[in-house]
Amino acid sequence: MATDLHRTVTVRGLTRSFDGRPVVDGLDLTLEPGQFTALLGHSGCGKSTLLRVLAGLDREISGTVLVPRRRAVAFQAPRLMPWKRVWRNVLLGLPGRPDRAVADRALEEVGLGHRAHVWPKTLSGGEAQRASLARALVRDPDLLLLDEPFGALDALTRIKAQRLVAELWRRRGCTVLLVTHDVDEALLLADRALVMRDGVIAYDTPVALDRPRSPADPGLAALRTRLLAELGVGEGGSGTGEGGSGAGGPEAIAVAGAPKSSPIPPVLTSHP
């Protein structure tokens, strides 16, 4: 029970402004442990901003954010250091002197064990993205944040990468928040789909469909229509951009406790 509390993501009244303009504007969100959630929304509506806050990369916020201590993020660009071999990239940022076997295991898990020793520039786009996933996995995350990780991949590689993420999620049971522009991707992978608009979660629906899913699933078609409408792409959608007024409230970032052995230190910061 207590463990699950530590793995829950709780966001209350989160506001993040740039140049006085709130991009995230009093946002509330709870992610249950082990849930796979897709976050959709127009370009520029604040999805990446929210993800960066959850990752602990942006603390210029007001509101309350509680996230698991063990968390990892993978971006659309794999962000591999070209001067480090793939396995060293995977261990980047881990504290202490982690054993190469740790990297090898994670690379095996993403089907890249045979490429551990090569330089990043010799990887294909899909391989580089898998290396980036391995770098997230070595952190043994309770929360895996994915910011359009498939966005730059060709269609076939994208399908393979989606299947890999679905399999990793099933095997590891971590909470996943996936930012995507692709409604079909959201419906194929997620338990829950969110639409962000005007700085808040404007629409929130479960995706209670059996797995594995097929785009031809009739239940999926109805949800797709609804989500597209919420995004303002189908009939009857509002689809406005971001904006709105500011919000106040208590101001703290807290990172939920985790075992003492956790490599990521706890943070408790207040912002005026």
Ligand SMILES: Nc1ncnc2c1ncn2[C@@H]1O[C@H](COP(=O)(O)OP(=O)(O)OP(=O)(O)O)[C@@H](O)[C@H]1O
């Ligand atoms: N560091 C920054 N400085 C100023 N403005 C920023 C900064 N980061 C984000 N913004 C602005 O905040 C808004 C939301 O950006 P964000 O990247 O979160 O959107 P997004 O929904 O992820 O978009 P996309 O889907 O295109 O990636 C945009 O208008 C963006 O220009």
